[in-house]
Amino acid sequence: MELLQGKTWKFGADVDTDAIIPARYLNTSDPAELAKHCMEDADPAFPARVKPGDVIVAGKNFGCGSSREHAPIAIKAAGVSCVIAKTFARIFYRNAFNIGLPIFESPEAAEGISEGDVVTVDAGTGTITNNTTGKKYRATPVPPFMQQIIAAGGLINYVAERMKK
Amino acid sequence: MPMTITEKILAAHAGKEQVVPGELINARVDFVLGNDITAPVAIKEFEKIGVPDVFDRERVTLVPDHFTPNKDIKSAEQAMLVKQFSKKHNLANYFEVGRMGIEHCLLPEQGLVGPGDLVTGADSHTCTYGALGAFSTGVGSTDLAAAMALGETWLKVPESIKFEFAGVLKPWVGGKDLILYTIGDIGVDGALYQAMEFTGPAIENLSMDGRFTMCNMAIEAGGKNGIIAPDEITRTYVEGRCKRSYQFYQSDPDAKYDKVIHYDASRIEPQVAFPHLPENSRPVSEAGNVEIDQVVIGSCTNGRIEDLREAAKLLQGRKVHKNVRMVIFPGTQEIYLQALREGLIEIFVESGGAVSTPTCGPCLGGHMGILAKGERAVATTNRNFVGRMGHPESEVYLANPAVAAASAILGRIAGPGEVE
Numbered sequence: 001m002e003l004l005q006g007k008t009w010k011f012g013a014d015v016d017t018d019a020i021i022p023a024r025y026l027n028t029s030d031p032a033e034l035a036k037h038c039m040e041d042a043d044p045a046f047p048a049r050v051k052p053g054d055v056i057v058a059g060k061n062f063g064c065g066s067s068r069e070h071a072p073i074a075i076k077a078a079g080v081s082c083v084i085a086k087t088f089a090r091i092f093y094r095n096a097f098n099i100g101l102p103i104f105e106s107p108e109a110a111e112g113i114s115e116g117d118v119v120t121v122d123a124g125t126g127t128i129t130n131n132t133t134g135k136k137y138r139a140t141p142v143p144p145f146m147q148q149i150i151a152a153g154g155l156i157n158y159v160a161e162r163m164k165k
Numbered sequence: 166m167p168m169t170i171t172e173k174i175l176a177a178h179a180g181k182e183q184v185v186p187g188e189l190i191n192a193r194v195d196f197v198l199g200n201d202i203t204a205p206v207a208i209k210e211f212e213k214i215g216v217p218d219v220f221d222r223e224r225v226t227l228v229p230d231h232f233t234p235n236k237d238i239k240s241a242e243q244a245m246l247v248k249q250f251s252k253k254h255n256l257a258n259y260f261e262v263g264r265m266g267i268e269h270c271l272l273p274e275q276g277l278v279g280p281g282d283l284v285t286g287a288d289s290h291t292c293t294y295g296a297l298g299a300f301s302t303g304v305g306s307t308d309l310a311a312a313m314a315l316g317e318t319w320l321k322v323p324e325s326i327k328f329e330f331a332g333v334l335k336p337w338v339g340g341k342d343l344i345l346y347t348i349g350d351i352g353v354d355g356a357l358y359q360a361m362e363f364t365g366p367a368i369e370n371l372s373m374d375g376r377f378t379m380c381n382m383a384i385e386a387g388g389k390n391g392i393i394a395p396d397e398i399t400r401t402y403v404e405g406r407c408k409r410s411y412q413f414y415q416s417d418p419d420a421k422y423d424k425v426i427h428y429d430a431s432r433i434e435p436q437v438a439f440p441h442l443p444e445n446s447r448p449v450s451e452a453g454n455v456e457i458d459q460v461v462i463g464s465c466t467n468g469r470i471e472d473l474r475e476a477a478k479l480l481q482g483r484k485v486h487k488n489v490r491m492v493i494f495p496g497t498q499e500i501y502l503q504a505l506r507e508g509l510i511e512i513f514v515e516s517g518g519a520v521s522t523p524t525c526g527p528c529l530g531g532h533m534g535i536l537a538k539g540e541r542a543v544a545t546t547n548r549n550f551v552g553r554m555g556h557p558e559s560e561v562y563l564a565n566p567a568v569a570a571a572s573a574i575l576g577r578i579a580g581p582g583e584v585e
Binding site for chain 2: 028098163
């Protein structure tokens with residue numbers, strides 16, 4: 001499995017899906033359009049300054065609120081390689097797996113990583129390394145069934161394979 | 166082994182004798198839904214699966230309710246996709262503007278969802294139908310696409326929290342206040358991944374509309390579903406209305422809960438949730454002097470006939486404050502017509518309010534009541550996040566319809582007792 005590496009952007013607790021992608025932009029589902037407004041209401045500078053590979057680090061309940069899949073789509077299309085949070089809201093959690101945005105639950109990493117640190121995440125083992133401080137963290141393991149979804153390349157591929165059988 | 170109502174419904178749909186919290190199941194879905202924002206993404210994903218048809222044309226409904234009547238060209242194109250897909254797959258139910266209502270008011274009203282059902286919907290407030298004694302939860306567009314193809318979905322059986330509401334409610338206190346109070350107590354992730362089961366005498370005496378309001382906001386505490394055991398009030402609502410057979414499930418008396426939380430509902434006052442989280446609730450008497458610019462009455466949370474009656478009771482013979490615009494959104498055309506026949510619409514218009522056709526519009530900052538920088542609204546909706554109703558520097562205060570009406574009259578956040 002791949003190594004994800006980038007500079008971190010830190011956000012607080014309860015980042016809601018309206019902050020990730022405000023509904024005023026939901027008259028399209030074009031990922032590139034959504035990316036232009038990603039995290040805009042939480043940090044107006046984010047869409048212009050985020051670099052490919054960058055990592056979002058946040059507190060508890062990341063992605064609470066609406067079921068809009070546009071939220072993980074916007075994050076992925078903005079080039080963010082993964083999201084690390086203390087906990088994730090449940091619909092966002094499912095959506096991220098379904099569309100192939102890697103997410104990692106680790107209260108320790110969410111606390112210990114500072115804005116601007118460079119981190120490397122081993123998606124296979126769930127090991128998070130803070131290259132800036134040298135500290136290592138372990139993400140909560142992903143349930144085996146969800147690993148099958150990831151291995152199939154997302155829920156749709158998984159379902160399409162099942163329908164063929 | 167004893168089970169909760171949530172576990173029983175999940176077990177029945179997974180073809181199992183019993184399920185336990187934490188277990189992953191494949192469950193049959195009775196009904197799935199999406200809307201004009203989530204369905205276009207689901208349609209794109211559905212087409213990638215490569216199946217010719219949805220699993221059952223009677224059990225899939227896409228409701229164009231968010232940015233409709235179409236607010237701009239892009240929204241019109243999204244609504245058109247929904248319409249074309251509904252036609253192509255000959256879906257039994259498609260609701261064009263004029264027949265359309267806010268999905269979570271519309272589907273129970275039309276008898277498309279009922280007690281004992283397992284429903285998933287690409288809208289977070291799908292948890293509303295738990296009020297009927299159904300297991301109902303919000304999912305994303307890709308999950309909707311998979312369920313449209315398979316007629317089933319994978320779910321993790323949630324732990325349940327039991328909320329027991331004792332006592333008799335004070336005047337002007339309803340489902341909205343009970344749920345805002347609960348979220349204020351446990352926080353916006355207080356029920357993360359869990360089932361919220363609402364029980365006790367105050368719930369048994371709560372009307373169907375009040376129950377819908379409570380279950381609607383389970384998601385605002387992070388809940389997977391909200392649920393209320395069906396009883397005679399439920400039976401009266403669903404009899405002659407439900408288009409499919411339904412089943413009443415009850416929790417076993419010795420079912421296991423992660424925790425049981427007791428509230429004395431007779432002590433709960435009308436609540437107001439301050440910006441920018443629904444957990445920031447406090448009694449309206451402690452709101453202080455907060456001047457407002459807009460009042461929104463409606464939404465999937467509080468757009469039902471009882472909500473409109475409650476607002477009308479206070480607005481009758483009174484005027485909306487000169488500094489305030491009040492916009493009212495009946496949840497469905499049927500509710501609109503009922504309100505018209507009861508004279509409620511006349512009361513609203515005479516008081517100086519604007520009455521709209523059903524739409525989710527302002528609740529999510531879509532259209533029909535967007536806030537400018539620095540403006541404040543009292544809304545009977547469900548979320549008060551940053552920028553939820555417009556400018557990132559605007560503010561939304563969540564309340565019940567009576568508090569919203571009283572606030573509209575006085576131009577500041579006010580309790581119903583201040584205008585009575």
